Amino acid sequence: xxxxxxxxxxxxxxxxxxxxxxxxxxxxxxxxxxxxxxxxxxxxxxxxxxxxxxxxxxxxxxxxxxxxxxxxxxxxxxxxxxxxxxxxxxxxxxxxxxxxxxxxxxxxxxxxxxxxxxxxxxxxxxxxxxxxxxxxxxxxxxxxxxxxxxxxxxxxxxxxxxxxxxxxxxxxxxxxxxxxxxxxxxxxxxxxxxxxxxxxxxxxxxxxxxxxxxxxxxxxxxxxxxxxxxxxxxxxxxxxxxxxxxxxxxxxxxxxxxxxxxxxxxxxxxxxxx
Amino acid sequence: xxxxxxxxxxxxxxxxxxxxxxxxxxxxxxxxxxxxxxxxxxxxxxxxxxxxxxxxxxxxxxxxxxxxxxxxxxxxxxxxxxxxxxxxxxxxxxxxxxxxxxxxxxxxxxxxxxxxxxxxxxxxxxxxxxxxxxxxxxxxxxxxxxxxxxxxxxxxxxxxxxxxxxxxxxxxxxxxxxxxxxxxxxxxxxxxxxxxxxxxxxxxxxxxxxxxxxxxxxxxxxxxxxxxxxxxxxxxxxxxxxxxxxxxx
Numbered sequence: 001x002x003x004x005x006x007x008x009x010x011x012x013x014x015x016x017x018x019x020x021x022x023x024x025x026x027x028x029x030x031x032x033x034x035x036x037x038x039x040x041x042x043x044x045x046x047x048x049x050x051x052x053x054x055x056x057x058x059x060x061x062x063x064x065x066x067x068x069x070x071x072x073x074x075x076x077x078x079x080x081x082x083x084x085x086x087x088x089x090x091x092x093x094x095x096x097x098x099x100x101x102x103x104x105x106x107x108x109x110x111x112x113x114x115x116x117x118x119x120x121x122x123x124x125x126x127x128x129x130x131x132x133x134x135x136x137x138x139x140x141x142x143x144x145x146x147x148x149x150x151x152x153x154x155x156x157x158x159x160x161x162x163x164x165x166x167x168x169x170x171x172x173x174x175x176x177x178x179x180x181x182x183x184x185x186x187x188x189x190x191x192x193x194x195x196x197x198x199x200x201x202x203x204x205x206x207x208x209x210x211x212x213x214x215x216x217x218x219x220x221x222x223x224x225x226x227x228x229x230x231x232x233x234x235x236x237x238x239x240x241x242x243x244x245x246x247x248x249x250x251x252x253x254x255x256x257x258x259x260x261x262x263x264x265x266x267x268x269x270x271x272x273x274x
Numbered sequence: 275x276x277x278x279x280x281x282x283x284x285x286x287x288x289x290x291x292x293x294x295x296x297x298x299x300x301x302x303x304x305x306x307x308x309x310x311x312x313x314x315x316x317x318x319x320x321x322x323x324x325x326x327x328x329x330x331x332x333x334x335x336x337x338x339x340x341x342x343x344x345x346x347x348x349x350x351x352x353x354x355x356x357x358x359x360x361x362x363x364x365x366x367x368x369x370x371x372x373x374x375x376x377x378x379x380x381x382x383x384x385x386x387x388x389x390x391x392x393x394x395x396x397x398x399x400x401x402x403x404x405x406x407x408x409x410x411x412x413x414x415x416x417x418x419x420x421x422x423x424x425x426x427x428x429x430x431x432x433x434x435x436x437x438x439x440x441x442x443x444x445x446x447x448x449x450x451x452x453x454x455x456x457x458x459x460x461x462x463x464x465x466x467x468x469x470x471x472x473x474x475x476x477x478x479x480x481x482x483x484x485x486x487x488x489x490x491x492x493x494x495x496x497x498x499x500x501x502x503x504x505x506x507x508x509x510x511x512x513x514x515x516x517x518x519x520x521x522x523x
Contacts, residue, residue, distance in 0.1 A: 157395040160390065161391070164391055170377075171374065171378065173363055174362060175436075176362075176363050176392065176440075177391070180361065
């Protein structure tokens, strides 16, 4: 029983970390960043390289974060910024970025599955069961990240500007907000959150060039359900991620893999008819 | 194309006396020019009314000045600076407040946040709000109320308070009087004339309500199909006659 509860909350935490970058870009820039999966893969391969050089994953994570900021900055300025007047084209552009990145990774590292060393291999005892320590740490990290996000959005000047851009970008401009900078900053932050998440999940998944794809699809559905609120995303990951764990455990892991997608569609459908 | 009331070219008018100057301004949406050849000069420290019927381009004109719509031709100067092609936030930060007519507040933010957003951390909210709180007693008690739950009149007061909070040199206001009860119109009038008198703020009103506009403004212009077709001082009987002729055509 406790094991299932831990599975639910830790899976929700992992989904939260993975979807967060997609959510803030969707909220502020109003674009679906289909390059999110490629950013996750970049983070994953940072962990692979770290393992090759016998560097701990704990160091790979901030490196992945910095690489994400740099890549985000370059792509926002060169690819996305000229397309803001044509939001539909950004879907094509980010998908294109994704293909290029995945091919570059394949060129450098090959198509085969790789592994990154986990910084922690142990399990901890909780009550009368033992549970993966790394998953517990990820849950803690998700909670800390969520708290940081809520603080940034609710209590800082930049967060207020970001919320203004989310609600009404034209009015935000008329209030003297440099919306171009807010967009740039948010895309860099979203890309960095994605590369960091990619490095963070490496102890739990196998690393290959397309490793981000299944995560992208689930994160995309969660973001559509949660809208642009970092708090709603927490509830969405807990509810839908929890359902996924239960279905995978008690019914079938294959059907479990579809749970988030199917439930999200149902939630969106129900919301529309309200 | 000006009427007889157009004042003679002012004596030794220098660029530093001008708050807003438009020369041959052209802008619009898609394939249509809504503003065609708009020329306008607003002197510092006055209240200037731009009058026109629906669909004459009043809102488009303000959006163009604010950089929310691109200038297709001509130029715009604000407080001596050529702002043609500037992004909106730069125009705002050189001392301009804009009060849009529609979707003008953040409905889901509270009153305090709506006000603070205009300051953008560039000045102390407490200090600035204290300076205008006397003009807007209702808002002081409602800083934590969600702005979307304010009444229509209170929302307009919030717009004016937000516009004044930044101590702007120029305020552009899009039909603030529309749909307002007479008591609130009077309140808005008092707040604006106070700002002009006490702080020397230049105010440009876009209006259909001639009575409200003339009670405040010292000069007026008439916008017709994207062009300024008449201009003059508001004090005279001929002005009222000219305006009513143009607006009832």
